[in-house]
Amino acid sequence: MPLPPSDDTISAIATAPGMGAIGIVRLSGPRALEVASRVFRPASGRVVQDIPPGRATFGHVVDGDTLLDEGLLLGFRAPKSATGQDVAELQVHGGTALLQAVQAACLRAGARAAGPGEFTLRAFLAGRIDLAQAESVQALVSARSDAARRHATLGLTGALSARLDAIQRELTALYAAVLAVLDYPEEGVPDAEIAEPLERATRAIDELLATAAAGRAATQGARLALVGKPNAGKSSLLNALLGYERSIVSDEPGTTRDYLEAPLELGRVTVTAVDTAGLRETSDTVEASGVRAAERLAAGADVVVALVDASRPLDASDVHLVTRLEGPRTVWVASKADLPPVWPDDALGARPLRVSTRTGEGLDALRATLEETLVGDAAASEVWVVHERHEAALREAREALERARFAPDDLRGLDLETALRALGAITGRTEVAEDTLAEVFARFCVGK
Ligand SMILES: Nc1nc2c(ncn2[C@@H]2O[C@H](COP(=O)(O)OP(=O)(O)OP(=O)(O)O)[C@@H](O)[C@H]2O)c(=O)[nH]1
Ligand SMILES: [Mg+2]
Missing domain, CATH: 3.40.50.300 (P-loop containing nucleotide triphosphate hydrolases)
Structure with missing residues (x-):
């Protein structure tokens, strides 16, 4: 399934359906503030685009000449926003019909109705959060128990990503060493230089995998x-x-x-x-x-x-x-x-x-x-693996490391690549291969 475009301006009701004290319609994209300026008239008479980022402004929410509600407008400028784009938030009263009318006004003013998860997707594409954190956003809003909520909150902080980073750094260095051996076989690399980091990375993955049952x-x-x-x-x-x-x-x-x-x-x-x-x-x-x-x-x-x-x-x-x-x-x-x-x-x-x-x-x-x-x-680990996708990727990486342990020098690199790709898929950093190449290049310069 292709991803939706991320360079246009999207709009969506951000609060839950039903009655509430406050309801929010959110816009993200290059025209977010322009669309907001068409549906919001600041009481101060200021121009919407001139309002300082992050400052809430009181005014009227309108559809053409029709008054819909009184409310607040909050604007943010790219790249300093949740999605990395211009963002506008219209805070009005929390009625279903009212919010639908505000959303319709935004669409008439030039926004596109956002699909599921598009704001988070944009945050990910802009590098504001990684894929594991994006999944935690979803887990947090759908958490039905305090236990699930706590793990989602922790995931949001990037705690799992930090653990994975450490493993990936270790494997990337190892990968560079393995490739260096291929280029300069006469110099060789002591076995310990391969076996020990491999073992450390394997152990770190096992520690995470040991939390998967509890995570479930x-x-x-x-x-x-x-x-x-x-x-x-x-x-x-x-x-x-x-x-x-x-x-x-x-x-x-x-x-x-x-x-x-x-x-x-x-x-x-x-x-x-x-x-x-x-x-x-x-x-x-x-x-x-x-x-x-x-x-x-x-x-x-x-x-x-x-x-x-x-x-x-x-x-x-x-x-x-x-x-x-x-x-x-x-x-x-x-x-x-x-x-x-x-x-x-x-x-x-x-x-x-x-x-x-x-x-x-x-x-x-x-x-x-x-x-x-x-x-x-x-119990020993603060971070638990709570998503099946993560568990599957960790198992794939684990198996590749097991193969790497017994592989001949010329094949070991492939297994390490597989492991790095599997781990990279968790955080969604698909440029892992580039990182790896950069590291290899740096090593050549220093070594020879
Ligand atoms: N003194 C005492 N009586 C208990 C205790 N727990 C349960 N009972 C009594 O033991 C009887 C059976 O309790 P239940 O909870 O219905 O037992 P059960 O295992 O669900 O029984 P079944 O559904 O018939 O298989 C009831 O009369 C309870 O009041 C306890 O801790 N102390
Ligand atoms: Mg009973």
């Missing part, structure tokens, strides 16, 4: 399944974690028949918590299918909370549950910890967290353990 959990929401025997306290625990009564609780085993879901924030990650029917063999067919669904959910979950009632003796089915669900993604809970325990902590092998939904005991520890289980190795 932070932005898309991981799945948490609550499983255990009927009456173990699963629905009570879901409600306690959520802080409201989402699921029906009763002392009747088999209360939860179907399964139900609720979004749950756990610090740096968000999960969809799934309450399931109690796991047991049963002759009741409705419940039997619920049990199968629970087992499937546990298998497909990113983290499983497995409950065993601490107030009742363990039986064969508890042992069965433990052996079926044991694993690094399973968190064991001894439920109803407020009642006298009838089995010791180590009876299950894995030591369970003692939790009571009556007293609140163990709930904070459970939250922390769940977050930790989902965050895993990503």
Whole structure:
């Protein structure tokens, strides 16, 4: 799909549809201020083009001779604006019909209706932000959880780009060294000069890749399944974690028949918590299918909370549950910890967290353990890989570096180029190859 032109003047309603205190129509392009001057009359009588950049001016918003609203005009001059172009912002009252009328007036005055993301695209093309930051803009406005919002904010600062820059610098220097060997094979390059930087770059990529699962959990929401025997306290625990009564609780085993879901924030990650029917063999067919669904959910979950009632003796089915669900993604809970325990902590092998939904005991520890289980190795890194495109590019670069490690001298350069191109695609710096050539050239001058 071809990109839209970026040298004309575009206009769009910048605020969300619906009623609001303020609505904004934004213009960007060489004629932004000229278009603004046709739809805005400063109360001071000044000419729009003469208003100092960044200074808000009060006046009338008009369509021809028709008054639309009173409002503010804010203008910026290229290249000192968000898009790197002339930009004008009309701030009016936040009514849908009004904003549509202001937008229509701008179009009549010579602007083109902007397509999706065109302002951000222009910011990228002008070099104001890189591609990863542009993606963070989109992630920020679409973030539905605080966890997703935090990562988008961090992405906006270029934190990932800075990490990638460091890796790219290392690989570019290495690439130059590899090419130099080809030109001056008699001089050679000590193996360590290649192996060590390769290893450092690989490790840095691995550190980023190790955050991808947590990144998904932070932005898309991981799945948490609550499983255990009927009456173990699963629905009570879901409600306690959520802080409201989402699921029906009763002392009747088999209360939860179907399964139900609720979004749950756990610090740096968000999960969809799934309450399931109690796991047991049963002759009741409705419940039997619920049990199968629970087992499937546990298998497909990113983290499983497995409950065993601490107030009742363990039986064969508890042992069965433990052996079926044991694993690094399973968190064991001894439920109803407020009642006298009838089995010791180590009876299950894995030591369970003692939790009571009556007293609140163990709930904070459970939250922390769940977050930790989902965050895993990503805890060490502030920057998480939250976009699948970035993860795929990092994997491609990683594979190319792996090949480079064992490649003969004359092929190693190609693998390094592949890795650099993959990393460059994340930030959208397609001139990576030019950078690389410049570095190679500089090296020749110095070396020989
Ligand atoms: N004393 C005590 N009772 C609890 C606790 N948690 C749950 N219960 C009781 O245990 C019974 C079963 O709770 P539920 O949350 O419905 O259990 P469940 O695992 O969802 O049960 P099913 O949906 O039937 O599989 C209810 O009577 C709860 O009030 C707890 O921490 N302490
Ligand atoms: Mg239940």
